[in-house]
Amino acid sequence: MNENLQQDVKIITPHFGELIIQNDQIFYFENGMLGFEDLHNFVVISEEETAPFKWLISIEKPEIGFPLLSPWLIDINYSPGDQYDIEKLVFFVVITLENEEGKMSANMKAPVILDTDNLKGEQIILPFDKYATNFIIEEKK
Amino acid sequence: MLVLSRKTGEVITIGASVTVTILGIDRGVVRLGIEAPKSIPVHRKEIHDKIVEINRQAVKTEFNALKKAISKARILLKNELQSNNVIEKKTK
Numbered sequence: 300m301n302e303n304l305q306q307d308v309k310i311i312t313p314h315f316g317e318l319i320i321q322n323d324q325i326f327y328f329e330n331g332m333l334g335f336e337d338l339h340n341f342v343v344i345s346e347e348e349t350a351p352f353k354w355l356i357s358i359e360k361p362e363i364g365f366p367l368l369s370p371w372l373i374d375i376n377y378s379p380g381d382q383y384d385i386e387k388l389v390f391f392v393v394i395t396l397e398n399e400e401g402k403m404s405a406n407m408k409a410p411v412i413l414d415t416d417n418l419k420g421e422q423i424i425l426p427f428d429k430y431a432t433n434f435i436i437e438e439k440k
Numbered sequence: 441m442l443v444l445s446r447k448t449g450e451v452i453t454i455g456a457s458v459t460v461t462i463l464g465i466d467r468g469v470v471r472l473g474i475e476a477p478k479s480i481p482v483h484r485k486e487i488h489d490k491i492v493e494i495n496r497q498a499v500k501t502e503f504n505a506l507k508k509a510i511s512k513a514r515i516l517l518k519n520e521l522q523s524n525n526v527i528e529k530k531t532k
Contacts, residue, residue: 332495333488333492334495334496349503349507349510354503363499364501365498365499393494394498394501395501396501396505396509401511402509406494406498422491423481424481424483432491433494
């Protein structure tokens with residue numbers, strides 16, 4: 300856990316406004332997110348209007364937020380490898396909007412893993428080629 | 441840039457905790473064995489760069505744009521139950 304954050308934290312986000320984040324909801328990312336290595340503390344926000352999507356919001360820079368989705372909502376057989384306890388760890392994939400028409404892609408190759416026991420988080424890159432960085436979430440036909 | 445010549449089987453150390461072993465060279469392809477502590481992520485640069493690019497794109501997503509996209513694209517969400525975690529779990 301980050302020793303700098305002993306108390307509840309107030310953040311102001313562009314969409315969610317002012318949020319009081321409890322210390323035990325903050326995940327410490329030792330290496331940050333890829334491309335955002337200077338950000339170490341994140342909170343996952345659920346919001347009814349964009350459920351089941353969630354947002355990984357930076358505590359240091361609350362204007363930075365990653366849309367997230369459970370990889371199993373996209374691929375029920377998603378399998379990141381035996382070294383990860385998928386019963387115990389919480390997995391998300393980062394979602395990107397591809398266009399205005401609602402086409403979205405999911406980065407299945409670089410999931411975000413949260414450990415709710417020690418409040419640590421990381422974005423890993425799976426070492427095998429099975430999963431795409433830009434898997435298109437298909438529309439229901 | 442430091443340039444070193446190494447033969448198959450030889451090793452380079454980087455700091456106290458990282459070693460790079462030349463496993464083999466075959467028709468222009470070098471196989472490297474890299475040992476590093478978990479705190480030092482090791483990746484192919486092009487994949488790393490691609491993910492950085494995707495992350496930078498993802499953080500530009502506006503709440504309302506996502507909301508709109510969700511309603512437009514009726515997504516194949518295969519198991520709604522899986523998504524109820526983290527915040528809910530923490531607040532119990």
